[in-house]
Amino acid sequence: MNRKTKIYLGDSKKVLKDFESNSIDLIFTSPPYADSRKNTYGGIHPDKYVEWFLPFSNELLRVLKPTGTFVLNIKEKVVEGERHTYVIDLIHEMKKQGWLWTEEFIWHKKNSYPGKWPNRFRDSWERLLQFNKAKQFNMFQEEVMVPVGDWAKSRLKNLSKTDKKRDNAKNGSGFGKNVSNWLGRDLVYPTNVLHLATECNNKEHSAAFPDELPEWFIKLFTKEGDFVLDPFMGSGTTVNVANKMGRVGFGIEIVKEYYKLAEGQLSQNIFVDEPKVKYGKTKTGRRKKIR
Numbered sequence: 001m002n003r004k005t006k007i008y009l010g011d012s013k014k015v016l017k018d019f020e021s022n023s024i025d026l027i028f029t030s031p032p033y034a035d036s037r038k039n040t041y042g043g044i045h046p047d048k049y050v051e052w053f054l055p056f057s058n059e060l061l062r063v064l065k066p067t068g069t070f071v072l073n074i075k076e077k078v079v080e081g082e083r084h085t086y087v088i089d090l091i092h093e094m095k096k097q098g099w100l101w102t103e104e105f106i107w108h109k110k111n112s113y114p115g116k117w118p119n120r121f122r123d124s125w126e127r128l129l130q131f132n133k134a135k136q137f138n139m140f141q142e143e144v145m146v147p148v149g150d151w152a153k154s155r156l157k158n159l160s161k162t163d164k165k166r167d168n169a170k171n172g173s174g175f176g177k178n179v180s181n182w183l184g185r186d187l188v189y190p191t192n193v194l195h196l197a198t199e200c201n202n203k204e205h206s207a208a209f210p211d212e213l214p215e216w217f218i219k220l221f222t223k224e225g226d227f228v229l230d231p232f233m234g235s236g237t238t239v240n241v242a243n244k245m246g247r248v249g250f251g252i253e254i255v256k257e258y259y260k261l262a263e264g265q266l267s268q269n270i271f272v273d274e275p276k277v278k279y280g281k282t283k284t285g286r287r288k289k290i291r
């Protein structure tokens with residue numbers, strides 16, 4: 001496997017065929033949204049989404065190392081007044097392919113502004129589904145620890161007898177804690193909810209995510225020199241962040257305009273693959289909505 005960051009212009013279903021099996025440590029991606037509207041570039045009809053995605057996830061299963069992780073950023077759309085079930089259906093089908101659905105993180109978009117809908121509130125979170133090939137996978141939890149927080153100052157000042165031993169919850173939930181365990185700790189493990197603003201550096205791509213999103217997962221699931229892949233690269237956020245963090249990033253993008261954007265984002269110290277076949281020719285002059 002080449003140890004330099006590299007981006008590809010093409011359909012990842014085809015490009016991935018050239019990737020070695022069991023070679024990637026982390027796949028982090030946000031594919032195009034499901035979209036039932038006509039004339040929306042790249043949108044996949046929600047009813048067809050699972051069928052569309054499964055050939056990609058099949059290749060991803062092949063290229064991921066047994067110790068690796070796949071994080072899929074996705075959110076189900078509302079279709080005719082109901083949440084469509086394609087994400088849930090996709091999880092079921094991916095499990096049949098051989099994936100383990102090990103965890104789900106939530107990206108809380110903390111800066112989303114209010115709106116008015118007759119029967120729901122504004123969407124302010126997205127899913128980050130974690131899939132693995134095996135129950136034992138690489139995870140570097142110490143890398144994402146967070147400050148214990150101000151609550152500790154007052155709560156840990158005068159500990160009662162109960163605080164010094166494991167105290168089971170009185171409501172029978174089975175939950176218990178020993179409060180004194182937090183004494184002297186500045187850092188604790190985070191929760192599975194990430195509170196991040198939607199701002200991102202890549203303003204020319206309508207669906208770019210913030211750098212902090214891939215950064216957090218790259219810290220958690222990889223170490224320096226590891227291989228990180230984004231098969232729906234867009235403007236190259238994942239690859240760029242991975243590269244800056246000393247990982248080897250691979251990105252695949254079907255639309256030349258976005259591929260060029262990614263190329264511009266990356267340092268010059270990378271390989272760039274110009275294919276013989278032209279993919280993703282788009283009409284110029286109009287900004288395309290792709291998510």
Ligand SMILES: C[S@@+](CC[C@H](N)C(=O)[O-])C[C@H]1O[C@@H](n2cnc3c(N)ncnc32)[C@H](O)[C@@H]1O
Nearest residue numbers: 011012032207208209232233234235237253254
């Ligand atoms: C949601 S965007 C990704 C945005 C990216 N996370 C960023 O920060 O810029 C999904 C991208 O997948 C690309 N795409 C769609 N189908 C593809 C395919 N078959 N192979 C490779 N890229 C594809 C779209 O052109 C789009 O740029």
